[in-house]
Amino acid sequence: MTPLSPSIQSRIVTLRSEINEHDYRYYVLDAPVISDAEYDRLLRELQQLEAAHPELVAADSPTQRVGGTPLISLGEVRHSLPMTSLDNAFDEAEVRDWDRRVRQGLGQDMSAPIPVTYTAEPKFDGVSISLRYENGVLARAATRGDGATGEDVTANARTINTLPLQLRGTGWLRVLEVRGEVVIPKRAFERLNEERLARGESIFANPRNAAAGSLRQLDSRITAQRPLSFFPWGLGEISDEWAPHYSQIVARLKTWGFPVTEYFRALHGVDECLAYYQTMAAQRNDLPFEVDGVVYKVDALAARATLGFTARAPRWGVAYKFPAQEETTIVEDIIASVGRTGVITPVAALRPIEVGGVTVSRATLHNEDELRRKDIHIGDTVIVRRAGDVIPEVVGVIVDKRPAHVKPWLMPTQCPVCKSEVLRLPNESAYRCVGGLYCAAQRSGALLHFASRHAMNIDGLGDKLVSQLVETGLVKTAADLYHLNHDALTALERMGSKSAENLLAAIEKSKSTTLPRFLYALGINQVGETTAKQLTAHFGNLDTLMAATPEALQGVGEVGPVVAQSIHHFFHQPHNMEVISALIVAGIHWPAQQTSLRHAPWSGKTFVLTGTLNSLSREEAKQRIEMSGGKVAGSVSKKTHYVVVGTEPGSKADKARELGVTILSEQEFLELLKEA
Numbered sequence: 001m002t003p004l005s006p007s008i009q010s011r012i013v014t015l016r017s018e019i020n021e022h023d024y025r026y027y028v029l030d031a032p033v034i035s036d037a038e039y040d041r042l043l044r045e046l047q048q049l050e051a052a053h054p055e056l057v058a059a060d061s062p063t064q065r066v067g068g069t070p071l072i073s074l075g076e077v078r079h080s081l082p083m084t085s086l087d088n089a090f091d092e093a094e095v096r097d098w099d100r101r102v103r104q105g106l107g108q109d110m111s112a113p114i115p116v117t118y119t120a121e122p123k124f125d126g127v128s129i130s131l132r133y134e135n136g137v138l139a140r141a142a143t144r145g146d147g148a149t150g151e152d153v154t155a156n157a158r159t160i161n162t163l164p165l166q167l168r169g170t171g172w173l174r175v176l177e178v179r180g181e182v183v184i185p186k187r188a189f190e191r192l193n194e195e196r197l198a199r200g201e202s203i204f205a206n207p208r209n210a211a212a213g214s215l216r217q218l219d220s221r222i223t224a225q226r227p228l229s230f231f232p233w234g235l236g237e238i239s240d241e242w243a244p245h246y247s248q249i250v251a252r253l254k255t256w257g258f259p260v261t262e263y264f265r266a267l268h269g270v271d272e273c274l275a276y277y278q279t280m281a282a283q284r285n286d287l288p289f290e291v292d293g294v295v296y297k298v299d300a301l302a303a304r305a306t307l308g309f310t311a312r313a314p315r316w317g318v319a320y321k322f323p324a325q326e327e328t329t330i331v332e333d334i335i336a337s338v339g340r341t342g343v344i345t346p347v348a349a350l351r352p353i354e355v356g357g358v359t360v361s362r363a364t365l366h367n368e369d370e371l372r373r374k375d376i377h378i379g380d381t382v383i384v385r386r387a388g389d390v391i392p393e394v395v396g397v398i399v400d401k402r403p404a405h406v407k408p409w410l411m412p413t414q415c416p417v418c419k420s421e422v423l424r425l426p427n428e429s430a431y432r433c434v435g436g437l438y439c440a441a442q443r444s445g446a447l448l449h450f451a452s453r454h455a456m457n458i459d460g461l462g463d464k465l466v467s468q469l470v471e472t473g474l475v476k477t478a479a480d481l482y483h484l485n486h487d488a489l490t491a492l493e494r495m496g497s498k499s500a501e502n503l504l505a506a507i508e509k510s511k512s513t514t515l516p517r518f519l520y521a522l523g524i525n526q527v528g529e530t531t532a533k534q535l536t537a538h539f540g541n542l543d544t545l546m547a548a549t550p551e552a553l554q555g556v557g558e559v560g561p562v563v564a565q566s567i568h569h570f571f572h573q574p575h576n577m578e579v580i581s582a583l584i585v586a587g588i589h590w591p592a593q594q595t596s597l598r599h600a601p602w603s604g605k606t607f608v609l610t611g612t613l614n615s616l617s618r619e620e621a622k623q624r625i626e627m628s629g630g631k632v633a634g635s636v637s638k639k640t641h642y643v644v645v646g647t648e649p650g651s652k653a654d655k656a657r658e659l660g661v662t663i664l665s666e667q668e669f670l671e672l673l674k675e676a
Contacts, residue, residue, distance in 0.1 A: 008049060012056055015046040019062045023161060024168065024257055044650055051651070060137045060166035065158050065224065074216065075152040077142035080237040083130060083179065084147055084312065086295065086319045092274055095296070098318045099270035102298060105307045105315060115269030116298060119246050120276045121233065122263050123293040123319050126183035127212045129157060130236050136172035138165050143215065153215050157182075159224035164257035171252075177236030178253065184211050185288050188227035197367060200429035205395060206385065207290050232258045233295070245299045266299060277320050284322060293321040326385045326395065327360075329353040334365065334378055334409045338417050340445030342432040342525070346371050346409065348382070348394055355386040363392040367429050368411050375399070377406040417441045420573050425526070425562050434566075436523045437477055438575035443470050446523050450478045454529055455521035456510040460503045468492050478521075479582035481507055511587045515542060518590060522580070526566040531559065533626045535567075541592070546571040546580075557631070601675070602630035606639055610653055611646030613666050624673055636661060644669045 019042055025033055043062065050057045057064065089095045103113050128144040141157030142150040157163060160182065167176075184192070184207040192210060193203040204210035214226035232253050234246075243249045247266045254260040263280065267273050273296050280294050298304050298316040307315040333349040346365040353360055363384050365371045376382065376394060381401035386392040411431050413422055420435025433439050436446050447466045451458035458481070469475040474488055484507065489500035519532035519542075527535070534557035539545040553564035570576055607625050609618055609632060616624075621644065622632045636643060636655040643656035644664045656663050664672065 008053065009056065012046065012049050012053070015042055015049070016058075016061055018042055019046060020164075020166060020168075023062060024164070041648075048651065062165070065161075065165070073218070077140065077145075077150050077152045079130060079142065079145075079148060079150060080177070082147045083128065083144045083150070083236070084309065084314060086317045087310075087313045088293075089318050089320045095274060095277075095318065095320050096270055098296075099273070102307065102316065106303055115272075116303070117245075117300065118267050118269075118273055118296045119250070119299050120265045120267050120273060120294055120296050121261055122280060122287070122289075122291040123295045123321070124181040124183050124231055124233075125206075125208050125290040125292045126181040127208065127215055128179065129153065129182055129215070129230075131157065131163070131178045131180070132237075133167060133172070133176040133178065135174060136167040138163075151216065155220040156215050156217055156223040157230075159220055160228045160230050162259045163230040168257035169255045171242075172256070173239045173242065175237055175239035177238065178232050178258065179234045179236050180230055180232035180258075182211050182215055183207065183229050183231065183289050184214075184227055185229060186290065187288070192227060193366075197370075197429055200369070200427070202373065203366060203370065229289075230259065231261050241301075244301055246297060246301060246304075247299050267296075273320075281322055291322070293319050295319050325355055326383055327353050327355045328381060328383055328398065329360075331376060331378055331380045331382055331394070334371075334376070336412050336416050338415060338433055338439065338441035340442055342434070342436050342439065342442050343430045344411065344415070344422060344433060345430075346411070348376065350382075350384065353384065355384055355392065358386060360384060360386055360392045363394050365394060368431065369429055371409065377402065377408060379403045379406045415439060415441075418575060420575060421569060423566070423569050425566055427562050432525055434525070434569045435573050435575045436525075436570070437579035438573075440476070443476065447475065447478060447481070449523045450521045451481075451510075452521075455517055456513060457506075457517070458503075458510045459506045460499070461506070465492075465495075465503075468495075477579045477582070479579055479586055482511070482583070482586035482588075511589065513588060513590050515590045518542075518583075518588065519545075522570070522576075524567055524570045526563045530626055530631075531557070531563065533623070534559070537627065537629065542580075546577075602628040605630045605641045607632050608634070608636050608640050608643045608652055608656070609646070610643060611649035613644070613646040613669075615666065615670060621669075628673075642669075 019039070022034060022039055022042070046061070047063050050061065050063055087098075089098060099116070100110075102116055104110065106116070108114060130142050130144070130150070131138060132140040132142075138154075138158065140152065141154045142152055144150055158165060186207065189204070189207040189210060196203050204213065210226065211228060214223050214228055217223045232250075235249065243252065247264075250260055250264055265276060267276055277294050280291070284291060296318050298307065304314070304316040309315060330351040331348045332351055335347045335349055337345045337347045339345060346368060348363045348365055350361050350363055365374075365376060374394065374397060376397055379402070381398045383395045383398070384392055385395045411422065411424075414420065415422055415433035415435060418433065418435045418439040418441070420433050420439060422431050423434050424431045433442065436442050439446075444463075444466050447461070447470070448463065450456055451461040451466075461481075466475075469484075469492075472492065474484065475481060484504065486497070486500050486504065489495050489503060490497055515536045516529065516532040519527065519535060520529050535545055535553075538556040539548060548568070550561070550564040550568045553559055553567055554561060559567075602625065607630050609621055613621055625632055633640060636652050636659065638659055638661075640656070640659070640661045642662050642664050643652060644666070645653050646666055653663065655661075
């Protein structure tokens with residue numbers, strides 16, 4: 001073990017403090033003050049120091065958010081104070097009745113009532129947990145369970161970046177139990193489901209289910225990949241009383257690093273409470289999180305003690321629920337909708353129904369597997385959910401109301417837009433139209449990809465301009481870009497003469513490219529930059545590649561049956577071939593390719609790059625390796641052949657030494673490049 005010095009110990013303490021501060025600014029305040037690269041360097045330095053001095057690793061270190069070993073089961077936790085639920089109110093009369101009972105319980109003269117001060121906040125639709133802090137450090141996290149006993153989810157709670165492992169500031173209590181809600185932001189939930197669909201996994205019905213499933217994982221590494229957030233809404237056991245009002249407690253929790261909701265308010269009397277409800281209801285769809293109502297609580301803790309509890313809930317609080325966002329209607333048709341990337345999604349055409357104040361006539365069915373899993377037929381009576389501005393979806397079928405003689409819906413074999421082949425690859429959950437260069441539904445997405453930096457690199461061709469070119473009919477395929485002129489461009493909105501000249505110059509410059517860039521620009525499903533380079537090096541020219549059989553394609557690097565099938569089908573769509581011919585006629589060209597990967601010097605060799613190279617960028621080094629037949633991996637294993645080490649290398653260099661992998665300095669790597 002490396003000898004310990006005071007300077008190392010001091011540096012570890014400093015790094016933890018800095019990283020915790022940056023986590024707070026990034027995840028809680030949404031106001032970072034350093035770049036991601038700078039943050040990564042700080043975290044990497046701390047990881048290296050703790051690896052060298054494991055005796056200094058502490059539970060509240062930012063490196064310890066994610067555990068390494070899955071649990072066998074979740075243990076039980078007995079709550080020191082029960083986690084009770086609130087009673088619900090569903091209309092204004094019930095809220096006023098609750099306010100009247102509160103004032104009566106406090107012994108007010110009802111003939112001359114004094115408005116009670118309440119707190120109000122959104123009722124987050126998530127999973128409740130209790131966090132126990134001892135001397136400012138997170139010691140345990142538990143779910144609500146049955147209110148008396150919950151499950152120990154400490155390892156998973158530690159992965160939530162908005163939840164402090166070590167309280168900020170000073171004046172912490174010896175024991176502090178903070179209770180709150182674990183939620184997933186709406187946008188993050190959409191991305192999570194999109195990623196699961198892309199991997200062929202079942203999707204979550206709503207953010208609450210996703211949060212609950214994530215929090216109860218036995219492997220915290222899975223939880224760490226889920227976009228969980230935490231908001232406090234109350235206290236459990238505390239070792240000392242320190243504030244007479246709940247609003248003061250909330251203010252203190254904020255100084256200790258908890259992400260208190262910006263919608264928290266202190267209100268006077270029931271009329272202000274009802275006005276708050278109307279404001280939140282109007283903003284409901286625009287809020288970043290799912291909420292299903294608002295919560296009112298008596299602010300004064302002494303008054304809460306006077307009011308006490310019923311058998312199941314506190315008398316001093318109530319949840320005023322929003323109208324339901326699920327309704328029942330009938331599927332009148334199922335339509336195949338083609339997206340920007342060619343993915344074909346079944347969409348339910350519904351008998352119009354009002355859900356959450358909005359008329360809904362369509363709902364996504366996600367993909368054919370989801371449609372089959374939910375067993376949805378045309379004519380079915382279904383439950384439709386609309387949450388905020390998320391696309392409405394069919395939650396389930398009421399099978400008892402299914403008409404006789406309904407038939408399962410079938411995915412079309414031809415694209416409903418361009419009539420190209422519809423293909424589902426073995427490793428994908430989605431069906432796709434493979435006429436990507438021609439299909440009108442994919443036009444904007446295909447053009448943006450074609451012009452992107454690692455493809456044809458047409459500077460200035462962004463989202464808004466592509467939309468204008470498509471909407472005006474100036475561009476139907478990528479080949480039309482090379483027939484644009486100054487007059488046509490300056491006629492577009494916000495397109496001046498100089499901007500038009502710059503764009504035309506960028507389009508002209510893009511004609512001189514490389515075959516790998518051109519192949520990548522075509523947007524062939526499953527063909528990224530590396531595969532495009534391998535295809536080029538193997539076949540040498542475009543004509544030979546386009547004529548290759550699936551068997552011949554599988555002779556390239558890591559091209560397997562799935563990728564080979566995707567490439568073969570793409571080049572056998574007549575519309576795609578027409579566009580490729582038009583692009584060549586428009587003047588796109590590239591140097592002849594000489595290298596064949598089968599005879600390349602580094603064929604079959606795997607490289608890993610770590611640290612900063614001074615003479616060339618990481619991307620340039622990767623390209624040089626790949627063009628010589630090698631592969632660049634992100635991590636070191638027994639299958640790695642070389643690890644190229646620049647300045648400030650990370651743990652990959654240590655891993656290479658441990659496994660006996662050959663380590664190359666930058667100079668040695670450059671010499672090897674010359675030989676290749």
